[in-house]
Amino acid sequence: MKVAKENAALAALDFVSDGMVLGLGSGSTAEIFLEKLGDRIAGGLKVSGVQTSERTRQVALEAGIPLLDPDRVEHIDVTVDGADEVDEAFHLIKGGGACLLREKIVAQASAKMIVIVDDRKLVHTLGAFQLPVEVDPFCLGVTARQVYDALLASGCRDGLTTLRQKGAGEGPLVTDGGNYILDCQCQEIPDPAKTADALARIPGVMESGLFVDLADVIVVGEVDHAKVLEIKRDS
Ligand code: 5RP
Numbered sequence: 001m002k003v004a005k006e007n008a009a010l011a012a013l014d015f016v017s018d019g020m021v022l023g024l025g026s027g028s029t030a031e032i033f034l035e036k037l038g039d040r041i042a043g044g045l046k047v048s049g050v051q052t053s054e055r056t057r058q059v060a061l062e063a064g065i066p067l068l069d070p071d072r073v074e075h076i077d078v079t080v081d082g083a084d085e086v087d088e089a090f091h092l093i094k095g096g097g098a099c100l101l102r103e104k105i106v107a108q109a110s111a112k113m114i115v116i117v118d119d120r121k122l123v124h125t126l127g128a129f130q131l132p133v134e135v136d137p138f139c140l141g142v143t144a145r146q147v148y149d150a151l152l153a154s155g156c157r158d159g160l161t162t163l164r165q166k167g168a169g170e171g172p173l174v175t176d177g178g179n180y181i182l183d184c185q186c187q188e189i190p191d192p193a194k195t196a197d198a199l200a201r202i203p204g205v206m207e208s209g210l211f212v213d214l215a216d217v218i219v220v221g222e223v224d225h226a227k228v229l230e231i232k233r234d235s
């Protein structure tokens with residue numbers, strides 16, 4: 001599947017031009033994009049980036065991509081990021097790599113979000129991939145119960161949540177922002193906007209991995225080419 005990811009990453013470079021500020025996504029597909037972007041920068045392309053995770057910051061620096069201080073950035077032209085699932089309306093599940101909060105901050109601040117995936121990520125209905133929800137560790141049990149209730153009330157087929165662990169015996173995984181991740185076995189999320197809204201009303205939820213109405217372009221990598229799917233949004 002590496003070649004499909006590479007084809008998606010290369011096709012996404014067509015959306016990049018001199019002078020742009022880029023949101024730099026996280027995950028294995030996004031890292032291939034960073035590598036290819038680094039090659040273009042070495043060849044003379046002039047862009048700068050904003051990372052969505054500590055890991056991406058390191059990979060981007062190694063690839064020679066100039067980074068801006070995220071606290072000083074006010075506008076991002078294009079974000080290129082991966083996803084765990086993509087439905088026909090371009091709604092996404094993200095957060096498999098536990099970076100969803102910063103990924104959403106950057107995507108939402110961007111004029112355009114390009115999602116790079118291989119074709120295994122395309123689904124009819126979101127939810128087979130466990131939905132990551134980033135939560136404040138304080139009163140975790142209360143928040144987990146509220147997340148479960150919100151998932152069922154918003155129409156998901158299941159709501160069982162598991163606290164993501166760092167590794168065997170290493171305790172809970174802590175995100176770059178100091179939060180925990182609840183992985184939610186929804187099975188089916190029939191109305192992603194309703195579920196995202198229900199989760200957003202829970203005080204202990206920092207963000208959910210449901211990206212609704214954020215992706216503008218989906219680049220689907222296959223073994224010998226990439227398909228570019230675009231959606232028109234009212235601005
Ligand atoms: C990280 C993410 C990733 O973009 C998502 O998990 C896809 O990763 P990969 O390209 O490795 O399949 O959301 O939080």
